[in-house]
Amino acid sequence: MVAQNIFFGILAAIVAISALRMVTTRNIVHAALYLVAVLAGLGALYVLLTAEFVATTQVLVYIGAVMVLFLFGIMLTKAPLGNVMEMTGRQWPLAAVVAALLGGVTIYSLVDRFGSERLNTDGPIYRTADVSDEVFSTYIVPFEAVSVLLLAALIGAIVLARKD
């Protein structure tokens, strides 16, 4: 347990510092890369919680797909790169209040509900193999039907975007 606690401390510090730097940096690309650090740190925390499937999904979806979309968005919209003073909107105190409120409510509800209750560590551990068993048995129809949905979306996007 000790090793896990040490690693949790390190990872939590990385996540917290990166999150702070993400909202304070004046460079939009740096902000995006700090967000990568935040999301990767969270992924590592999931591994510590033995939720390796969630961790992999976190890396694939957030770092792999969402961040690439962000960077493409920055590239294609010709957003000003480099240090830009106007990056921080004028409503940032309001945003800070909202963030503080949200954080306060989350912490309060967690403490209120669980207090010093200890997590039951003897329960079953669900591994990626169990998840995949579920996906290929109970949830096989949604899993397959999504491919139809994606195909339709793909065809549709190409049809609407091409010029001819």
Next chain:
Amino acid sequence: MATQSVLAFVGPSVNWWALLPQMILLGAALLIMLVSALAPKQTSTPFVTVTTMCAAITSYIVATGLWNDVQRDGPSSSIASAFGIDGFSIFFTMLILVALAATALLSHGYLDKEGIDAPEFHALLLCSAAGAIVMASANDLVVMFIGLEALSIGLYVMIAMHDRRQEARESAIKYFVLGAFSSAFLLYGIALTYGATGSTNLIHIRDYLGAVVFRDQHLLMAAMALLLVGLSFKVAAAPFHFWAPDVYQGAPSPVTGWMASVAKAAGFAALLRIFFAAFASHRIDWTPIVSVLAAVTLVVGAVMAILQNDVKRMLAFSSVSHAGYVLIAVQAATDQGTAAALFYLFTYTFMVLGTFAVVGAMGRDDDHPLANYAGLGRSRPVLAIGFTILLLAQAGIPTTSGFVAKFQVIAAAVNNKNYVLAGLAMITAVVGAFMYLRIVMAMYVDNEEQKSSVPSWHWSTKVVVIAMVGFTLLAGLVPQFLIEFAEDAVPILIRG
């Protein structure tokens, strides 16, 4: 340990035969895309239409075989109970396939006339149809949601396909934004249902709700409300109908017909399967909400339709009021009511497809003022007679299927002792009839100033209108076969 679990894994049994209808449709969609990619010169609109028609017909034949199997051996479900194979799902499969064939023909005429060379249109139509079938057959809320999204994505793109028409694009954006909005409601409802019952599987939900008495059922009530709101958007029930007039008006007429028939039918299929079949033990909670929704929808549909001057907007509000009639049958929450709803949806599909076929033939422009129809009775007598029959059927005049449908719905409400709603339905039917008669009058009476441009009668429109009028009269004169068909198609949730 890991190797052991791999060896122990047994996949769910799959009833391929029951999946064949939608697999044929998807296969045809892939074939169209593949051929259009490999041999773009050879993929003309006729090839694509013929492929789509063949897929629809083959699929229909398979569905007929399935229907006979289900009537003989009883309903079942397949693939971890996520996919229902009962009379209900096959009934809707057949309805969707009929609409698919008609829409494919009408789109052929539309693409021809507009000079669009787009094999993707029919591929998306096929995907959309497969999504609708999945939605109507789903025994699992997640599957239902994915079916709904596949149906809708096809629709969004089909509406926006015409790149020279700003109105179509605008209408597609409107439908997309509101569709996504309503999907969010539905998804939230699914999440809360999962929270309240511990499963997304409708069979499990029904068993759980039948066995467990809640100390407080706020979560379940919120789930029901959100599911109802999400699906009401899809079927255009008031007060969630605001998108309908604008979107119906801006969309190409064949797509409007598809939206009015299949999107509505699939929405009601989901509504019946969730509320009538899965939430059966809690009907006392949801029937009052649905009856209020039905009453509001009837009044809004009938009154707003009278105030319109554009034929497509009139028909949009008429489709809102039709949703109200089906909701009357849904709120009865009996087998009789559900059979009435199914009968209504089946006959309505034919009426609305025929109606929008005529509207599509009437002009290429997005606005269809009533004045355009002046003198149509003289310049195009056959078209005018067909249109008249379809409009009278929508109004519910005897000898048409619309009369039988309305009669059954009202009978279901009366048997359920909901006399207020039955009375309201009769009054709004009279009010609504005024709107249909206004269009008929315009065609025959004021032919002083011959404003109507003589519409071009594409052969595909002819075929569709004649078929739809023929069925509307047939089901109005000898409705018994269709009544029995609908009675055999009441949804049954069964573990398989």
